[in-house]
Amino acid sequence: MWTWFHRLASPPSFFRFADRLAPWVGGLGFVLLAIGWTWGLVYAPPDYQQGDAFRIIYVHVPAAALSLGLYTGMAIAGACALIWRMKLAEVVMLAMAPVGMVLTAVTLLTGMLWGKPMWGAWWVWDARLTAELVLLFLFLGVIVLGDAIEDPRRSARAAAWIAVVGIVNVPIVKFSVNWWNSLHQGATVLSFGKPAITVDMAIPLYICLLATALLAAHAVLRRAQVRLLQREARTQWVKALRAQELGALP
Amino acid sequence: MKSLRGIFRREVDLLRMQVLDAVLPLAFYLLVVMLFAFGTRANDPALAGLSVSILWVGAVLSALLPLPRLFASEFEDGTLEQWCLASTPLVVIVAIKLFAHWCLNGLALAVMAVPLAVLLGLEGAGLGYLALGLMMGTAILTLLGGLSACLLVGIPRAASVLPLLVLPLMAPVVIFGSGAVRAWQLGADPAAPLYFLGSLFALSATALPWACASALRNAYD
Numbered sequence: 001m002w003t004w005f006h007r008l009a010s011p012p013s014f015f016r017f018a019d020r021l022a023p024w025v026g027g028l029g030f031v032l033l034a035i036g037w038t039w040g041l042v043y044a045p046p047d048y049q050q051g052d053a054f055r056i057i058y059v060h061v062p063a064a065a066l067s068l069g070l071y072t073g074m075a076i077a078g079a080c081a082l083i084w085r086m087k088l089a090e091v092v093m094l095a096m097a098p099v100g101m102v103l104t105a106v107t108l109l110t111g112m113l114w115g116k117p118m119w120g121a122w123w124v125w126d127a128r129l130t131a132e133l134v135l136l137f138l139f140l141g142v143i144v145l146g147d148a149i150e151d152p153r154r155s156a157r158a159a160a161w162i163a164v165v166g167i168v169n170v171p172i173v174k175f176s177v178n179w180w181n182s183l184h185q186g187a188t189v190l191s192f193g194k195p196a197i198t199v200d201m202a203i204p205l206y207i208c209l210l211a212t213a214l215l216a217a218h219a220v221l222r223r224a225q226v227r228l229l230q231r232e233a234r235t236q237w238v239k240a241l242r243a244q245e246l247g248a249l250p
Numbered sequence: 251m252k253s254l255r256g257i258f259r260r261e262v263d264l265l266r267m268q269v270l271d272a273v274l275p276l277a278f279y280l281l282v283v284m285l286f287a288f289g290t291r292a293n294d295p296a297l298a299g300l301s302v303s304i305l306w307v308g309a310v311l312s313a314l315l316p317l318p319r320l321f322a323s324e325f326e327d328g329t330l331e332q333w334c335l336a337s338t339p340l341v342v343i344v345a346i347k348l349f350a351h352w353c354l355n356g357l358a359l360a361v362m363a364v365p366l367a368v369l370l371g372l373e374g375a376g377l378g379y380l381a382l383g384l385m386m387g388t389a390i391l392t393l394l395g396g397l398s399a400c401l402l403v404g405i406p407r408a409a410s411v412l413p414l415l416v417l418p419l420m421a422p423v424v425i426f427g428s429g430a431v432r433a434w435q436l437g438a439d440p441a442a443p444l445y446f447l448g449s450l451f452a453l454s455a456t457a458l459p460w461a462c463a464s465a466l467r468n469a470y471d
Contacts, residue, residue, distance in 0.1 A: 082464070130421065137418035144411055145401065157468050158401040161461060162415055165397065172422075 029214030356388025
């Protein structure tokens with residue numbers, strides 16, 4: 001029963017798996033994001049305090065949740081790469097880093113755009129904001145280290161160490177609003193018990209969350225495919241694939 | 251045990267041949283603090299308010315200077331390879347090496363911070379909390395920087411990449427370290443931030459030497 005899972009760890013079968021999965025994941029994510037944004041930005045009721053400005057949560061919250069999720073995923077993939085020396089885990093880890101960094105940057109930028117009218121400042125040096133900024137630099141560190149060394153495997157494992165050590169920052173970001181007296185509001189969506197958000201606003205938010213996750217997964221799959229092709233360029237299966245795509249080589 | 255003392259002695263002897271290497275970070279520290287003071291109006295009382303932050307950032311930057319080349323000479327002359335093959339566990343060797351580096355570098359910076367703090371108008375027990383915090387802070391920096399140096403061993407770009415890897419992780423250390431002195435300035439108990447700093451030190455001292463050893467082995471396969 002688990003053989004398909006084990007087979008997935010081999011580069012050629014992962015490549016084919018990703019190739020088949022990616023268009024569906026990406027297409028579904030695109031459609032859901034269109035639905036979620038239209039619902040959230042046009043049809044959801046305005047907030048009684050913030051008016052229409054609250055609608056930035058349909059970008060901000062999914063990006064923030066995914067930035068933490070991708071970092072955690074990257075650290076887990078990094079741990080797998082270090083413990084079991086899995087080639088595929090290295091590739092997936094390095095594929096996650098740029099996607100996570102972009103989502104972290106989107107989180108910070110949308111938060112700043114919202115902060116100016118609501119808090120009166122683009123930026124405050126507050127626990128959650130600072131920890132999210134540190135997350136951006138951790139992603140950057142993994143990206144830089146992932147390509148710093150000529151031997152790609154050594155480079156990937158070095159980056160994996162930074163990803164694993166940096167995981168201490170993830171709970172700090174998530175729980176900073178509970179631990180410190182932060183200006184950032186507490187968790188309203190992803191908290192235990194009854195969510196502190198009305199259903200009319202919550203459903204489009206959940207749709208956006210799912211859509212962003214699917215689009216991020218699509219980007220990670222495609223990036224992993226490209227990395228696999230670059231890394232395995234000399235192997236038989238890549239040559240066969242190229243021959244199949246471009247016709248026989250002269 | 252004898253081999254451990256030997257490694258420690260080797261570090262001390264190497265530094266004695268290159269006294270300038272030990273003095274340069276201290277001179278750099280003085281220069282950073284001096285430029286901050288020049289950047290403000292002469293005798294600006296606001297400088298005293300920022301002094302803790304300046305002293306902490308100055309110490310972190312100065313301690314960062316020698317880190318990219320921490321394992322460079324061992325890598326170049328093949329000592330590192332011998333360490334990987336030695337009967338003494340690599341973890342122990344690396345831990346001793348980092349400890350020796352901290353004794354000769356971090357400790358000196360923590361001591362150096364006291365007269366600099368007096369220049370910036372800090373006085374009383376705050377000086378003690380500053381030095382105590384900096385001792386733990388430079389130790390954590392040595393461990394984190396040691397891991398980065400192990401990861402980057404033999405790479406020409408190490409000097410520019412290492413700060414990028416280490417400085418984000420130093421954020422909590424700087425927050426709690428300067429927080430201890432500020433708590434004392436405000437009349438609060440500085441024990442809580444110092445305990446937090448201590449727990450960060452305990453965590454990094456127990457986990458990071460193993461990571462360093464594994465990263466060094468990574469350089470050779």
